[in-house]
Amino acid sequence: MPEQTNLESSGLSVRSRPKVANFLPILKTIDGLNAVAANVDVDMAMGENWLIREPLVAIWKKVVVEDFDAKDLSYSHGIGGGLPLLSAFSSFFNQFFHSRMQITPEHVTTVAGASTCLDSLLYAVCDEGDSILLPSPFWGGYGAFSKFRADVNIIPTASLPLRTALSSDIVAEVKTSYASAPDPKRIKALLVTNPHNPIGRCYSPSTLRELMAFCQEKGLHYISDEVFAMSAFGGEGDEKFTSALALVDDGEESPIDANRVHVIYSMSKDFGSAGIRMACLVSPRNRHVLEGSMLANYLQTSIFSSIYTTAILTSPSLPSILADLNSQLAKNYALLTQALDQWGIDYLPTHAGFHLFAKLAKNARTWDEEMAFVKQLLHAGVMVAPGKNFGGVDGQIGWVRMSFSIPEKDLRVGLERISETLGLGKIGEEKSVLIYKRQPGCGTHQIPNIRNVYTSRSKKVTPTSPESQNYNWTLTPNSRELIETLLQIMELELSGLDRDGNSTLKEAATYYGQRTVAALQDALRTQREQTLQRLYLEFGDFHTKMADLYGLSNFTANMTDGAHTAHRLAENRLLRKALDASLAIVDRIQSTDDPITQKSLTAKQ
Incomplete structure (x- = not known):
């Protein structure tokens, strides 16, 4: 049977044809936007x-x-x-x-x-x-x-x-x-x-x-x-x-x-x-x-x-639920507007609902340039609504509508991504390299601060000074078990790692945050600088394995060894999700100190 190519030959009624022609594309566009929003890291467009x-x-x-x-599975009653x-x-x-x-x-x-x-x-x-x-x-x-x-x-x-x-x-x-x-x-x-x-x-x-x-x-x-x-959260005035x-x-x-x-x-x-x-x-x-x-x-x-x-x-809890909603809306609104003020971005103050207009693309001169900026944010994992969808703000180009009715942690991630896209760096960005002292007599070493690279679904942990912690510098049985488990998961060979129980271990999971690859790798420390350098190389191998496993051809890891090394990871949003999934195993293992449980969890995975 030949494929129908027009509405007139489709058998649709005369009254139905214009509706299908005019409104179905609109509904498909909305559905497409919903699909994008469901898969973006931070959705600040849909206003849910x-x-x-x-x-x-x-x-x-x-x-x-x-x-x-x-x-309750029967027909409902009442017109x-x-x-x-x-x-x-x-x-x-x-x-x-x-x-x-x-x-x-x-x-x-x-x-x-x-x-x-x-x-x-x-x-x-x-x-x-x-x-x-x-x-x-x-x-x-x-x-x-x-x-x-x-x-x-x-x-x-x-x-x-x-x-x-x-x-x-x-x-x-x-x-x-x-x-x-x-x-x-x-x-x-x-x-x-x-x-x-x-x-x-x-x-x-x-x-x-x-x-x-x-x-x-x-x-x-x-x-x-x-x-x-x-959702009217405004204050006095x-x-x-x-x-x-x-x-x-x-x-x-x-x-x-x-x-x-x-x-x-x-x-x-x-x-x-x-x-x-x-x-x-x-x-x-x-x-x-x-x-x-x-x-x-x-x-x-x-x-x-x-x-x-x-x-x-x-x-009975409805009044308190609504009061909490307004409190959280006000808090998120303050967080968003403080960032906009810090960046010098013009915006329209609000006191009700979930959105505000901000002139993020302040250098845009055409609607196409405004949309290009919106796409740039989308590429960074943040979705906002272009001002053109609302006729602009007073006819001006460069405005976007931003929703702040999302979890605070997601809002903070979104603001960090926006700040980076604007070329302003991270909000509250730590130095790219942290310097700390190891055990007395071991000198100092620079560790790349890559804790913030993977923030999409990660729980942040406030950095803590390593020297303020009472670390056991002897490799304990439980720590050895953890290392063995990590090696099995990553399929790595760390030939420089001394497993005789006399090596020192710098456990930096608390320092970096559990759900970062840095926490996995920098948790393994030995007395020899060569082992640390080898660890950096194996770290790169691990990322290569992950890239191959998830088919991420555009992922690169550029690493150099040495005491004063610097890491730069160019990765996409899919990699962050892939790493989140793989690190869930480690999260479970790190939640217990029992080596038997660790072995059991590893076997199940």
Whole structure:
């Protein structure tokens, strides 16, 4: 059968063809970016929240072990979500969003993700070809998800300077965009993101009220995307998050009729759980819109997602978990901005969400040069989002969006890689060669400091002065056993190593950090300088073996022997992962002093 080469001959319906042609490439691009992010050393682009996951996983495991049973494999009950789930969401909004109206389960419906929630809501309140107003800048996904099924157009506002984009000036821009639209009567809603993505700040209550009053005047729905609501970490002087639910009620003083207000929330951002696909729509006074959204997305969310979400939102520890999240966000933000200040890099301060904009590629003059810098960082193992994806910052080239909602240790590694890419060296870099005194009478020797070469997945250990330790300079039976084991793993022949029990041993594992090749090699010391030199050569042989084993043709080890030697290792990210895997064996062996256990572990490996 000949291969089909065009959509017209594929048998697709007329309505499906443009969607496949226009949106499938977008989805494939997103999937490709996700794949890259999953394999990069430090992902500072995707904006996933890793800071809250450990306590949530603990809650989920407890629920699975203690509460999950056979009945939970049946069909779920309830249109738009089961009662336990809807009750959990309604209580959550009452407690943390400070709703002026009591939210009940009847006011909430669940959907598989915030983007699907927006799609369903627009399908319910707009007709094909209608439009919504959207303040600029905005998340790029809005364009695709408003058009994919609902076929709704976006009318953006003129861009204000990003430092003032959330001020009351936005009200005038919204009014201007409405008045200048080709057919204002076909504008059905205003979509507001608060806290804002990608700016990372919150609107003031007064600005929100003005926007609501405009919607009331023009008969528009007010849609509030509040997926970053619990990630507002700012301190004194920063605008606090104010939910739309905290501003409207049934009274005459409400800036808008409550039946025009709809709030979107998701477990993806604040709770770092994008994979469970759980979001909800809150419409306290418009049951018809809720029902229309239910029918537009009639497929129910997974029972596993429902149980997970219910357990999280009803956990007694939830307030402390969210408090810890904000504390960690503030700490990571401070770490990131301190580095940017140190480098003299301009950035836009934030106080909510997971990202900030920084002009890392400050010498870029074209979008291609900006992208080249982003690729340079990617080659160094760090992924950031180019500013072009967001229209630049005030039209300027050279900005990137950086996420800081990752583990602190990964953030530090990312900042070190960025610093090196900028040509600024390592943050807090130690000297390239450490000088220390060995046992009295043995003189001094320079040991190359290659501890920082392999930092991708390594646990750093603060360097400790060797002379401050009480080392046993006699080769003990346990130490001899460790050496034998290392030799077996590395398949090395150290002919200069005296194994008669009278040689001295410099155990530098603590000094260099366990998960470095330096720790393995520099742990083997003898009284003779020739043995140390031979060890350097065998060290190079070991890396060659590793390169051959993992097929890393572009790996090189350039080593020279001698008392004042210097190492330079040119390696790629795959090598770091290969070494991490191979050194896991040594980690296990070094965790015990029992020679029998060491032999057993070696045999099993």
